[in-house]
Amino acid sequence: MSRSSRRGSRRLAAAALAITASMFLASCADNGSSNGGGESADSGSSLKIGMVNEQADPGTPTKGGTLTFSGYSAVTTLDPAKAQVAGATGGSELSAIYDVLMRYDPIGQKFEPKLAQSLEASSDSKTWTLKLRDGVKFSDGTAFDSKAVADSINRYVTNKGPQSSLWASKVASIDTPDATTVVFNLVDPWTGIQSMLATGPGMIVAPSAQQGDQFTPIGAGAFTLEKFAPNEELLLAARPDYYDGAPNIDKLKLISIVGAQPTAEALKTGGIDAAYMRTLTPILDLIESGYPGFVDIPSLGYIANVNMAPGRPGSDVRVRQAMALAVDPETLNTRVNNGKGLPGQEIFQDTSRWHNDVATIGVDPAKAKELLDQAKADGYDGKITFLSIQEPSAQATALAIQAMLNAVGFDAQIEYVTGAGDLVKRMYADHDYDMSTAALSLAEADPYERLYTGIKSGGRNNATGYSDAEMDALLDKLGVATTDDDKKAVLAQIQERANETVPWQVWGNVAALDVWNQNVHGLEQSLDGIVLFDGAWKS
Structure with missing residues (x-):
């Protein structure tokens, strides 16, 4: 590899870590904790x-x-190409400058045009046609036209924005037949393009924004x-x-x-x-x-990642199953949130439109001990380290998890790091941890993207090393599902497979x-x- 290529790789790795860190901080730094709160409010x-x-x-x-x-x-x-665009990580702020092509209506549970006039799918959902509004201009007075839209999205992908890898895998080409029309030609049927056009890729930067290495925030917001x-x-x-x-x-x-x-x-x-x-x-x-x-x-807002790399305790599915069976989310909620949180083991709680009736793995300390004993008989020493930040609610979580794991025969220890940045680096960059608090925060609009990047084999935010061919196939199936009913059916299958393979330890959700x-x-x-x-x- 050339010296310049190595520098570029390091820059991309650093950018990816920064993006992952912002997502982690936004998703789970508070852990939904009451921080010891009082009794004045109703139950969470x-x-x-x-x-x-x-x-x-x-x-x-x-x-x-x-x-x-x-x-x-x-x-x-x-720069939208360098930001994880979400409400917790600058999405509102950047929207004020750039606006978005599409908006998600969380009450009506549907996407509607914003800077766009319309977005229409072909019958097979493999071709999407975006029509632009008349009269829209960038703040520098230049035209907000189809070429500017295509160039901005291509810039986003070239600069490896957070959603660029999934976009590149799904979008074969972009056509601009006239100044107000953008046609997206997809590899497979895909409805997630609507979410993309409501977040980072849908924040269109003006052609004049990038001048060499100099970026100026010029948008149509x-x-x-x-x-x-x-x-x-x-x-x-x-x-x-x-x-x-x-x-x-x-x-x-x-x-x-x-x-x-x-x-x-x-x-x-x-x-x-x-x-x-x-x-x-x-x-x-x-x-x-x-x-x-x-x-x-958002779903999967309060979870733990378990490192599944060879030599780590989590590489044995029996150990992961034993941990899941040992930790009672209700007990954790009582100890950490005074009973006011949103505990549960399901991927989608009943607050979500993606909720299903598939039973979770459950809480069963006796079965947890049995599985752990099997792993110990095969050479596992029972030791596991929980990585935590030195913050009251995080410490309360760590101590509660330690107690419940040790109760079934684990030798769980807690290792504290100074701040969330250190924890993120250990988990997402160095992969030097056994177990730690995390989150995926699946959006109600479309949970596919973060599921895909979080647990797909080799996914860009797959911090655990989880790899399962059957789950990969289910994620691919979810990616091409075009109706809510079809998506819910696949998500139920994903819950079933997650019960067996335990890609995360699920403890509940965090409200925003x-x-x-x-x-x-x-x-x-x-x-x-x-x-x-x-x-x-x-x-």
Whole structure:
């Protein structure tokens, strides 16, 4: 390999690790923990996906002012090809600059056009035709046309954006028969292109954005860049020439307050106007206090990865099965969340539209001990190390898991690292761990993408080394399913296979909340917790 190739490989590996780290931090840093919370709110099990504390019709929007939004994690890049675009990881912030071709309506459970005018599939779902709206322009005044769309998506793939490998495997070619038409020719039937066009690949950067190594955030969204201090503040100004009319607010200030409780306090005191949150106790408190918002519950939000590399305890399926049978999610929820979380072993809980009636592996300490004894008879010494960060809720999780594993005969030890970044590196880059907390956070819009990248043999986010030919075949089958009924049937089979092969230790879900003050109106939800601000206003 040439020196330049090695440098390029290292840069790509570093970028992939950064993206994985942002996903991990967004997905599971809080573990859904109450952090010792009180008894003032209802049980977390009462949470459902949907709007809470809906506001009455506020009347005619007023103009002007600044809306301040606190995201879950600080924005570090304004390039969609370098960001894991989700509500917890800069998706709302980038949407304000670029907008999206498609939007997911989480209430209607359907995709609808945003910058696009329409997206239509052929009868076999192998050809998708995107029509663009008239009158859309980039903020530099250049035309938002089919060539710009195709070039931006090709740039995303060339720069190996987070979703690029799946896109490249599914999309054979892109045609632009005229200035307002983009035709996607697929390798196989695939509906996931809708999700793609609502996230990173669907955030179209202007042709003038990339000049050599210099990238300037120029998009077709409702706001333009005024100030960007990475990890601190992003200040955007309203575009008077936005295709759907000038936004109601003059400025959009995007920050990230460290800690869920300080974020909630800032909302209550008026220091911020809206926020994205993933910690249970403040979520329940804000809902009980009457704050309007939208609750999302992505699946597989509270799990553990177990390293299946040769020589690791998890390489023996009996050991993985024994761990799953030994750990009671309800007990874990009691010890960590004061009983207010969303515990369970199923991939899709009954809050999800993908829920099925397949039984889970269950909790059975006696059977766990039997399987562990079999593994020990074949030479396993029973030792396993749980990797954890030094944070109260994470420590509570680690201690509870240690106790339940040791109760059936494991010799479980806890190894603490300083922060989540260290844990992510150990798990996703170095693969130097036995077991640790993780998450896949499957989106309700389409769970296929993260299942595929997370457990497919050789998948880019497959941190465990899990490889199963039957599961691979099921994932391929899910990828070409085009109706919800067909997808649900395959997902039920995936649950059955997961019970047998245990790709993860599933402990439950973590709720997320887009929340705002009573004087804030017009925020619009999309998939994965993304908020759209072009219609927002303050009374």
